[in-house]
Amino acid sequence: MSSSWTPPNDYESRPVAILGAGVLGRRIGCIWASAGFDVHLRDPSPQQREDGIAYIQENAVLYAQKTGKKVGVVHAFESLEDAIANSWLVIEAVPEKIQLKIDTFGELDTLAPADCILASNSSSYKSSEMLEKVSEAGKSRILNMHYYMPPQCMVVELMTNGHTEEGIFPFMIDRCKKGATLPYVARKQSTGFIFNRLWAAVKRETLTILAEGVSVPEEIDSLWTEMFVKGGATPCKTMDNVGLDTVAFIESHYVEERGLSSENTVDYLQACYINHGRLGTKSSQGGLYPPQAVENKCASKDYRLVVLDIGLSSATPSMTSGSILEISANGQVQKSLVENQCLPDGLVVDPQTGRLFWTNMGIPGKEDGSVLCYNPETKAVDTIIPTGKINTPKQLALDSTSNKLYFSDREGLCVYRCNFDGTELEKIVQAGNPQKLEDAEDTRKWCVGIAVAPRLGKFYWTQKGPSKGGQGRIFCANISTPVGELPCSRSDIDCIRSGLPEPIDLEVDESNCWLYWTDRGEIPFGNSLNRVHLNEFGQCSAAQKSELLARNFNETIGLKLDVENDAVYVTDLGGSIYRCGLTGEPKSLLYADSTRAFTGIAIL
Structure with missing residues (x-):
């Protein structure tokens, strides 16, 4: 394939065309409209066109x-x-009838702008099956999407489709x-494609288990x-964790018992991995993944996380577990650093000394x-406040x-800061009067999150609102309190986000x-990272x-950024x-234990 491909001319100002305004077509149109592109929705049915427009607008x-x-x-x-x-991209989402798709791509090859990318949303047919009426030159701009x-x-x-220009893929990924x-x-x-083949295997084996009476759906x-x-x-x-030699041994038994072919399972593992000493995580040669590959890109730097377990999901939960x-x-889990804490919540690490600072909530409503x-x-634990x-x-x-340490006080309805040794404790925001019942019960005044940006001269905090209530807000103010102003009436406070589920x-x-x-x-917007x-x-x-x-x-509760390694x-x-990746990498599970309940997190 040619490597000299260039993107469509002026694509940022040109529309994306979606052929088919059905359930999926209109949702695809919504995606491209949300990316800032004008969308042309084509459908022979007036009702489908009307419904498609309504869905995207809503x-x-x-x-x-x-x-x-x-x-x-x-x-x-x-x-x-x-x-x-004038479209730079056309995506067909017409009914899954191969002749209809063949005819559609034949017309697109003739009518679409010469630099326009042509894609099929089909999951049933490869786009190579749709090229019967497409010119040789036109095949290079067609793909499945x-x-x-x-x-x-x-x-x-x-x-x-076997002819698609290689350069189209990185461009479309972006x-x-x-x-x-x-x-x-x-x-x-x-x-x-990829997922449907995975799902096909799972579905096939699930039905076999049910048919043989081995288990039940529940x-x-x-x-x-x-x-x-x-x-x-x-x-x-x-498979890497189990060991590819063990996987091959297990698969050999299935091959023998069921009369299956070993070509793409046992033989593949033997030839490509096991014969080369690539047995998985137990091998210095690695396995399906390279040696020592882990989710965290910083493993080579002896990367460690510290995390707070509030203790309320433990086998014997208590206020001090x-x-x-x-x-x-x-x-x-390498070790437990500190035990017997009273509802620990916030955690930071001093990059200069390596000391850990954390908050214990105590019993909500009491000043404890x-x-x-x-x-x-030294392994010593000192009380700062x-x-x-x-x-x-x-x-x-x-x-x-x-x-300085900054922290929010939820039932105190305020934000504090102090020196690292706890001296010069000062209240810098007062969202309400905790002695006044009306204020104390107003969760819109409960301060929870806190962040400080010295170079920007700002600090930020959340007032979460009622649980899952859609009334949460994020505020910011200057690090320097305006001269002569009180924490309860600062003129420099700005609300920069409102109507959030529960920040x-x-x-x-x-x-x-x-x-x-x-x-x-x-x-859909709560239980999220934003x-x-x-x-x-x-x-x-x-x-x-x-x-x-x-x-x-x-x-979800705590977060810790690692910008250098594109992670949070x-x-x-x-x-x-x-x-989670900061630039597109989806979230991946690093650790899970249902007997724990995690809050704050930091990097050592």
Whole structure:
């Protein structure tokens, strides 16, 4: 294939055409509209055109919350020629009838702009089966581009027709990411692409188990949930962990008992891996994955995480069963650093000394919260702020330029800061009067998350609102309190996000001006990891769109950025720790234990 391919001319100002305004076609149109492109929706049915336009107009703004783009304009057409005029991309989503698709691509080859990319959403047919009426030159711009069911699933699979220009794939991968989809490329033609082939095997074996009376649907689904959903097991890593020699041995038994071919299982493993000493994680040669490959890119640097377990999911939960755990880059608990803590919540590490600072919430509503410090060299635990001074301290933030700790006090309805030794404790925000019942019960005034950005001169905090109530807000103020002003009436406080499901913890990437937060609220936008871009003054307008980076956590709480390695770590009360990419890499499960409930997280 040629490597001199260039993108369509002026594609950013040209429309995307979707052929077929049915359930999937209109959702594909919504994706591209949310990425900022005008969309031409073509369907011979007036009703489908009307319904497709209505769907995109009603939902594109929701899709765009993930892209941060201004939604494009959508038009509906009956005429194919009018619909594709000046388009840089055409995606056919017509009924799954091969002759109809053959005829469609024949017309597109003739009518579409010469630099226009032509894609089929078909999952039943390879695009190579649709080329009968396409010119030789036209074949190079055609590919499969199969969507699943957005917005529930934002995966799209790309596949060559055997003639497709190689340069189209990296270009389309980047465009897909701009539309908040997760692109995967099938390296060669394959009926069913990648996921459908995986699903076909699972479906086939599930039906066989049922037909043979080995199990029942409820047990199969429960096992799947425990092993793959909760446990986060993935096929290739599981085989590496089991050992490819063991996998081959097990498969040999199936081959013999069922009379199967060994060509693509046992023989493949033997020839490509086992004969070369590549047995999996137990081998220095690696296995399906390279040697020492782990989810965390920083394993070579003795990368370690520390995380707070609040203790309420333990075998014997109590108000003092919280702990601080050290976890390796590959998701193994190394040791417990501190035990018997009273509902630990926020955690930071001083990069200069390696000391750990954390908050203990105490009993909500009583002034028995505290801030403590652990010295990894001496193993000593020191009290920075003793009980009796603060109420329910939550997330911590550290400003190493001024040696200050910042933390939110939830039931105290305020934000504090102090020196690393606890002196000069000062209240810098007072959202309400905790002695006043009306204020104390107003969860919109509960301060939870905190982040500080010294270079931007700002600090940020969340006021979460009622549980999953859609009234959460994020505020910012200047690090320097305006002269003569009180914490309860500062004139420099700005609300930069409102109407959030239930925002919890925050962190700022000052270098790239991004504010990240976790949201514990209701789906589809709660239980998520989010971010918004800040201007050079550390602010953002209400019109600035947020990006939803990852979702479907289980009561998500803590986060820790690792910008250098394109990562953010996220915890949830379901006992899981995830690693998410900052530039498109989907979340992956690093650690899971249902007997734990994680809150704060930091990097050692």
